[in-house]
Amino acid sequence: MIHEPRRADSNVAGGSDAGRRLSEGGLNLKPSGRVHVPDSLDAGSPGRAVGEASVADPVFSCRDVSVFYGAKQALKGVTIDVARRQVLAAIGPSGCGKSTFLRCLNRMNDTIPGARVTGTITLDGRDIYSKRQDVAQLRARIGMVFQKPNPFPKSIYDNVAYGPRIHKLTRSRTDLDELVFTSLARAGLWDEVKDRLGSLAIGLSGGQQQRLCIARALAVQPEVILMDEPCSALDPIATAHVEDLIEQLRASYAIVIVTHSMQQAARVSQRTAYFYMGQLIEVGDTDRVFTNPQHRLTEDYITGRFG
């Protein structure tokens, strides 16, 4: 079956070079669904991903996004959409660019000296790399959860209240309390910490700390949540907690999760994107990608032949 993945691109990328290259993209889909791929993956050959990169009414729309750290190119011409109220999992071996991709979405790469991003990324249709975009404002709309739980050296309450305070989201102490409590509840942490909101967050277990970080992100009332291997430092029980939480949050947020665990990607996501050596190789419905991968590299990875 042949998909027409990038028709919608041309109106986003306009008449740009990226758009032209995309529509010319040398995809070679055979009716069998298996794609012929040259053995070497050259740099600068964007738009080669297999599968369904576009969705209707996307939250994020990335077109030909490349990232350079100094002279090194970490992401090579990635074109992909992020759908609303859905979990997109980014998988791939270490160093494949999946975290770099995630960090493009809230411009976290800006904090790394020497990092440069090309291509376009829009959030709700607006270019987030435009000069007029206020970076702090952008990040306030996008929650981020990191690999290691990283609560601030403050109390549990103050951790969750940090975002609302700097953005002045609430007018009174009662409102702030309310927001902190509901955020903790949504993160599934309320029952465990309600009696010790004033104690230091580092006293919590790793899994609790990670849910606290999720509560902290939720308190800013974001539209999207980015998760960078959120369970890699957690034990299986804490991981299950966080995965349940992702399932619940999906009802109201778009979520992009980077994960090393293919099982986790299969469990929590509706769409999966496979990255390899800085390129987006394949993207599509999770069920489809895992049961019927169309690209040889994807198949090699999910069957455990490498990675």
Next chain:
Amino acid sequence: MSSAEAFARHLAGQRLRERIFRASTLAAAILLLLLLGGVVVSLLHGAWPAFDRFRLAFITQDVWNPVTNRYGALSAIYGTVVTSVLAMILALPVSFGIAVFLTELAPPWLKRPVGVAIELLAAIPSIIFGIWGLFVLAPVLQESVEPWIDGHLGKLPLVGALFQGAPYGIGFLTAGIVLAIMIIPFISAVIRDVFDTVPDVLKESGYGLGATTWEVIWKVVVPYSRSGMIGGIMLGLGRALGETMAVTFVIGNAHQISASLLAPGTTISAAIANEFTEATTPLYTSSLIALGVLLFVITFAVIAAARLMLLRLGRRGLASV
């Protein structure tokens, strides 16, 4: 000789070397304590005649008169504290700004040159700051800055007295400025180093919540590195309190207490450096040594206060995270 014997000898030699090594490090540590003790004892011994003669008056009286042989250290203590506090007030914001710029904002190509420049500034001998202060800074202050301060700030209510008076060019203000320039490299280098120890993940979670650089610095980086910052500030303060040569050039060396920062004064170390060759009577010499004891006590108190603050911070769990 069998190989077993040879091995036993080797082991014995190894043990001996280890014992010598341990003993010599212990000796080095003990030597330091002995030296410190020796300094304290000889200082106290030398200062005893002055303390015995003047008792508490030595630190409460503002007299310093070699002719009548009466000595009180109050003006020197006052000058030391005022110039150091002034230097801290001027140096802290600048050092903080340098550290923030270097760790968070500077593009990579600018980081190294500025960092090296700071280290070079720290390596300049204090006598050079002294002649620069006297021949370059003081005339500028005297001709343009101090008249303006006297004319404008001097008219302010309450704090006006601090800024009134004739523009000498040398005095508390000049000494404070020179001291500030001298301690900026120390404070900013230490603050930069502690800022660098803040984990990136912590800063990123601040940025991730939509915090600006200022908010991340103020609400994440500073609380995290508070204890290290106090260490750097105390290092700078310790240096400012004891700095001799540069201050001696620009303080004016007048044993007097004036409300105005524009007036000349003296500090403990400047008084010692200036007057040691003139100290003709035993009591005069003893009084100068007694000044040294006071400086020792003040510096010690600053370090002790810093330690105490760090301890209290540590108990609240902030210093250790």
